[in-house]
Amino acid sequence: MQTVDSFATALDYNESKLYVKDESQWAEVLNYNFLKYNKEKILRDIKMLNQRNTSLVNDGYHVALSFSEKNIHLTNADLIAxxxxxxxxxxxSDDHLFVLYKHNDGEDHQHIHVHLLLHRLSVDEHGKTMVVLDSNNFQRSEVEYRDLEERFNLETLRPSKEALDRAPTKDRLEMIQRIGVDFVRLLMKAKVKEAFGKSNDIQPLIHHCKVQSIYLY
Structure with missing residues (x-):
């Protein structure tokens, strides 16, 4: 699952997982490239960075990477890589600020999953700014998933198109509720993006949306 939204709200969601009393809902910070992991300092850094591009509305890219129960052997170093x-x-790039969390919640604790939170704006050593575009995230992620499975010898998981057709998991619903995004709208947006990737004209787009019960009328 990928969302392009506010870095701060996604940070709030993951931060809340670090201090829960129930260990089955616990999360930990695996990696980051801020000078120090401190929420207040991170938010200050993000605010300063956003001033470099005030037109950037959705500054965060938040993705959950889930692994098969057959990949339970993965170490923290593997997950970071x-x-x-x-x-x-x-x-x-390495210039983009990020935090990587490992979560222990969800309906099935045999599945390792991590949350990667990235800031879309970077500033290189020469002061040049760059924003990672948010177009075709769904399709590009699908390509990356298949590549990662091959490169890291991971168990192949169900394609995202099939996963979208399933009922949302407790973990997914909770995350969406915490960051304030309506699940139905998010699901529809992902399916429409997928339809756009398969279409080169309006009629094929209408067809691909219709087969997923989305009617563009």
């Missing part, structure tokens, strides 16, 4: 490969594949 996989997340780094994913962000590079999606066009992010």
């Amino acid at each position: 996989i997340a780094d490969a994913y962000k590079k594949g999606m066009g992010f």
